[in-house]
Amino acid sequence: KAGVTQTPRYLIxxxxxxxTLSCSPISGHRSVSWYQQTPGQGLQFLFEYFSExxxxxxxxPGRFSGRQxxxxxxxMNVSTLELGDSALYLCASSWGQYNTQDxxxxxxxxxxxxx
Amino acid sequence: SQKxxxxxEALNIQEGKTATLTCNYTNYSPAYLQWYRQDxxxxxxxLLLIRENEKEKxxxxxxxxxxxxxKQSLFHITASQPADSATYLCALDKDGNNRKLIWGLGxxxxxxx
Numbered sequence: 001k002a003g004v005t006q007t008p009r010y011l012i013x014x015x016x017x018x019x020t021l022s023c024s025p026i027s028g029h030r031s032v033s034w035y036q037q038t039p040g041q042g043l044q045f046l047f048e049y050f051s052e053x054x055x056x057x058x059x060x061p062g063r064f065s066g067r068q069x070x071x072x073x074x075x076m077n078v079s080t081l082e083l084g085d086s087a088l089y090l091c092a093s094s095w096g097q098y099n100t101q102d103x104x105x106x107x108x109x110x111x112x113x114x115x
Numbered sequence: 116s117q118k119x120x121x122x123x124e125a126l127n128i129q130e131g132k133t134a135t136l137t138c139n140y141t142n143y144s145p146a147y148l149q150w151y152r153q154d155x156x157x158x159x160x161x162l163l164l165i166r167e168n169e170k171e172k173x174x175x176x177x178x179x180x181x182x183x184x185x186k187q188s189l190f191h192i193t194a195s196q197p198a199d200s201a202t203y204l205c206a207l208d209k210d211g212n213n214r215k216l217i218w219g220l221g222x223x224x225x226x227x228x
Contacts, residue, residue, distance in 0.1 A: 004158070033214070039220075040220075042204075042218045042219060042220040042221065043159070043204070043206075043216075043218040044218070045214075045215050045216065048214060055214075056214050056215055058215065090158045090159075092158070094213075098212040098213070098214070099211070099212065099213065100147055100164055100166075100208065100211060100212075100213050102213050103161050104161065104213065105161075106157075106158025106159050106160070107158050108156060108157050108158055109156075109157075109158055
């Protein structure tokens with residue numbers, strides 16, 4: 001079974017631009033969660049999508065948004081990029097059950113650098 | 116707010132020895148605590164989960180303990196191998212629904228042959 005894939009793997013943008021990251025979950029998984037990982041803050045939860053609906057949201061500004069398509073693929077968008085948005089963006093897929101047995105499988109991440 | 120602390124310094128041990136990593140947390144007690152492994156250029160991989168009413172959990176060469184009085188979890192790798200070299204992350208699950216986890220910064224482990 002193919003794992004979680006994320007594209008692109010690396011991205012360089014300048015301040016003020018916007019960016020869209022893509023995540024393809026494991027086949028059959030309906031939940032996709034997005035995380036930001038930085039050396040100083042670690043992994044921070046952005047949001048989760050399940051069946052095309054945002055089900056959970058972290059504490060990030062509205063510049064961070066996402067969506068999920070009917071095939072469970074998800075995109076994350078960051079508008080008006082700031083230097084502090086430089087990070088590794090990870091997505092994780094799971095079946096979507098609200099219990100601890102529902103293991104999240106992470107993709108390799110997209111390394112975003114904002115200049 | 117909830118805070119998690121893991122050994123910030125890298126841990127270097129000799130092959131065959133037991134590696135012990137620490138995860139301390141403050142404020143409220145989580146329902147569950149999870150450990151993940153992350154290799155360079157890859158996302159975290161789930162290893163073990165321990166519930167607040169469990170003292171210890173084992174999986175092959177891995178052992179996790181959970182002391183809710185000390186607000187601490189210890190992660191042990193016995194008979195360590197160079198392939199165990201990675202960053203290990205702990206994550207707290209306050210609600211038990213495996214969402215909105217609170218993560219530590221991770222501890223880097225290097226097992227020397």
